[in-house]
Amino acid sequence: MDATSRDRDSEGRARNARPRDGLGRPLPYGAPGVERGPEGVVRTAEETLREAQRLLDAGMPFHAHEVFEDAWKSGPVSERELWRGLAQLAVGLTHAARGNATGGARLLRRGAAALAGASAPGPHGIEVDALIGWARELADRVEEEGVRGAAGGGPARPVVAADEAPRLRSGDR
Known part of the structure; x- marks a missing residue:
């Protein structure tokens, strides 16, 4: 693709059409990638949670983040902080899986803080307290691994x- 032809959607907005791997990293044009879901899909809370869990279980937290982002943007205002927090947890896991310990830990903690405002148990059966504990524990582990990696002169070991x-x-499950 040359510099003059940019990826655009039907309304002329820039869209990156490069294929992506399972963690959302861009691949070269023409390379096989992971199918991306459409953006802006309006789902019920049940559909959102089911699809996001499927993607998380498949090791595709970047794609789960996009599902949560759709809910955040299209859902009721009263639930936006909840969906935003879940999106941040998913993108934090994405960064940790890419070996970005600092960004991963920061986003996991930010997502946990966003969820802390939700009542427990959370809406739609979401295990808010368990997710907050998971995020904080993973952030600590990822951060510690990043410090160990830096002390040894190398990068953090990515999580799976x-x-x-x-x-x-x-x-x-």
Whole structure:
């Protein structure tokens, strides 16, 4: 793709059409990538949670983040902080899986703080307290690994996203 032809949607907005890997990293044009879901999908809370859990379990937290972002943008104003917090947890896991310890820990903590404002148990059966505990514990581990990596002259060891996937609701598996 040359510099004059940029990826645009039907309304002329810039959209990056490059393929992406399972953690959302851009790949070269023409490379096989992971199918991305459409943006701006309006789902019920149940559909959002089911799809996001499926993506988290598959080790694709970047894609789960996009599902949460759709809910954040289209859902009721009273739930925006909840969906934003869940999106931040997913993108924090994405960064941790990419080996970005600082960004991963920061976003996991930011997401936990956003969820702290939700009542427990959370709306739609979301295990708010368990998610906050998961995020804080993972942030501590990721940050510690980043410090160890830096002390040894190397990068942080990435976590395996599918192995670290949180349970959004008890009974989801």
